[in-house]
Structure formats: structure tokens, C-alpha cells
Amino acid sequence: MSNFLTEHLIHRDDDFMVIHKPSGLLSVPGKGEALHDSALTRLVDIESNTLLIHRLDRDTSGILVFGLTKYGQSHIARQFQDRQTSKVYQAVVAGHLSGEGTIDIPVVYDPDRPPLHIVDTKHNKPALTHWQVIEQFELDGHAVTRVKLTPITGRSHQLRVHMQYLGHPIVGDTLYATAEQQQWSSRLCLHAAELSFAHPRTGEQLTFNCPVPF
CATH class of the missing domain: 3.30.2350.10 (Pseudouridine synthase)
Structure with missing residues (x-):
């Protein structure tokens, strides 16, 4: 081990x-x-x-x-x-996106369909995600887009639900993508690529990176 x-x-x-x-x-x-x-x-x-x-x-x-x-x-x-x-993720999502944008809509747990979460405009707990296109490409003949995702809040399943809400679920997502989109990858194409925080002793700002495996 x-x-x-x-x-x-x-x-x-x-x-x-x-x-x-x-x-x-x-x-x-x-x-x-x-x-x-x-x-x-x-x-x-x-x-x-x-x-x-x-x-x-x-x-x-x-x-x-x-x-x-x-x-x-x-x-x-x-x-x-x-x-x-400061957290930065990368994801591959279904379909072709262009440009960048912000998704500002609450994400809450769905007690009727655990472990799913859903968007709920009436909820008072905000969920905020910035997205930016890195590249468009084809994955086994399917149109997909690599995106940079920056969550400002940290709700459970936030990035997965927000991309589904945008109409571009994350490829390989067994909870929020369509049955077909789930088959495009053997794994969920979501990766925590960068994290920054202050060192607990010195206060120095640290940034760690982890290569994207897909």
C-alpha cells in the first residue's frame, strides 16, 4: 500500500x-x-x-x-x-462550446433521486462556476470540447450539474450525461488540475499542478 x-x-x-x-x-x-x-x-x-x-x-x-x-x-x-x-478543473464535455461564460444558479441535493443533485433557482445557497473553452475536437467521431472550469463556490456535484444545465454534460458522467455520452469515455472526464492556497505557517501563496490524464 x-x-x-x-x-x-x-x-x-x-x-x-x-x-x-x-x-x-x-x-x-x-x-x-x-x-x-x-x-x-x-x-x-x-x-x-x-x-x-x-x-x-x-x-x-x-x-x-x-x-x-x-x-x-x-x-x-x-x-x-x-x-x-483557487481551484481550476479541466473537463471534456459533449458538443462544441465556444468562448467563455459564468453559470450562476444554485445546486441542491435531490432527496427523491440520491445521489443526484439538481439546479434549483428558488434555493438560497448560490453556486457559481466560470468556464472557458480550451479546444474543440472530435472524440471517436463525437463533437466534444475541452474546458477550463473555475468553481467559486464548492457545492457537491456543482461542476457536473452546471455543465449538464448548460447543455454540455461531462463525457463519461454516469449520473448526468446521456447513456450515449457515458460511453464516449471509460471514466468521468473531470480533473482537479490546479489548486492554490496559503501555507499554514508562512502565509506563502502555493500553487500545485497535476497533469490532466485525458
């Missing part, structure tokens, strides 16, 4: 570590033995003092930060809560 850290470590110091979480791996364990395996449980097996700071969806890959001290955990977690971090 120690190979997991060797293969996926991006950065570590006394207070925190940054890893590349692969697609298909839970950030934290779910309920039951079948969902025990996760980035957190793997890291705790290697570093028993590993502490949770934030999460990525199971099928989203990319940058994930864990605390190694209580101080580091609380300081960085507060930056996430206060929207003082």
Missing part, C-alpha cells in the same frame, strides 16, 4: 501533503466494507496522522490535500470554507 503514496505524492511538508487522487477511488470511506477503500484509508495506513481537509467525487481525479497536523488541517480547511483557495 505504501506504493500508493510513492506513485501519487505531489508535495509534502510537516503540516500537509498534496496527492493526485486517481479516478474511481473514494476520497473517504463510505458505509460498509465494500466502500472502505479510499484515499484517506490508504494514507492513514501509511501515515497514521493523516487528516481530512476536503474531498473530490469518487470519479473525479486530481489534486487532493490532507493535513499532517491539526494546525495544518484547520488552517487549510478554513481557507476552503472562506473561499480563499
Whole structure:
């Protein structure tokens, strides 16, 4: 299991570590033995003092930060809560988009269809995403677009629901894309590519990057 850290470590110091979480791996364990395996449980097996700071969806890959001290955990977690971090994702979405834009519409949990989330204009919790086209191309004969996604808020499933709302679901999304669009990729084409936050001790602004695997 120690190979997991060797293969996926991006950065570590006394207070925190940054890893590349692969697609298909839970950030934290779910309920039951079948969902025990996760980035957190793997890291705790290697570093028993590993502490949770934030999460990525199971099928989203990319940058994930864990605390190694209580101080580091609380300081960085507060930056996430206060929207003082800067997060950049890349995605491949169905269809051809051009230009850039902003989606400003609340995303809420749908209790009638768990684990789905939906847009709800009557909800008072905002969800804000900026998007920008990187390139248009063909994927096995299907028109797709690579986009840069910058979430300002951090609602669950926000990027996935917002792109569906825009009419361009993320390719390979088993929750929000059409059955056909799900087949265009063996994985969800959503990746946490860049993360910036202040070092908990020095205040230095740090930026970490993780190459996009699709």
C-alpha cells in the first residue's frame, strides 16, 4: 500500500501533503466494507496522522490535500470554507462550446433521486462556476470540447450539474450525461488540475499542478 503514496505524492511538508487522487477511488470511506477503500484509508495506513481537509467525487481525479497536523488541517480547511483557495478543473464535455461564460444558479441535493443533485433557482445557497473553452475536437467521431472550469463556490456535484444545465454534460458522467455520452469515455472526464492556497505557517501563496490524464 505504501506504493500508493510513492506513485501519487505531489508535495509534502510537516503540516500537509498534496496527492493526485486517481479516478474511481473514494476520497473517504463510505458505509460498509465494500466502500472502505479510499484515499484517506490508504494514507492513514501509511501515515497514521493523516487528516481530512476536503474531498473530490469518487470519479473525479486530481489534486487532493490532507493535513499532517491539526494546525495544518484547520488552517487549510478554513481557507476552503472562506473561499480563499483557487481551484481550476479541466473537463471534456459533449458538443462544441465556444468562448467563455459564468453559470450562476444554485445546486441542491435531490432527496427523491440520491445521489443526484439538481439546479434549483428558488434555493438560497448560490453556486457559481466560470468556464472557458480550451479546444474543440472530435472524440471517436463525437463533437466534444475541452474546458477550463473555475468553481467559486464548492457545492457537491456543482461542476457536473452546471455543465449538464448548460447543455454540455461531462463525457463519461454516469449520473448526468446521456447513456450515449457515458460511453464516449471509460471514466468521468473531470480533473482537479490546479489548486492554490496559503501555507499554514508562512502565509506563502502555493500553487500545485497535476497533469490532466485525458
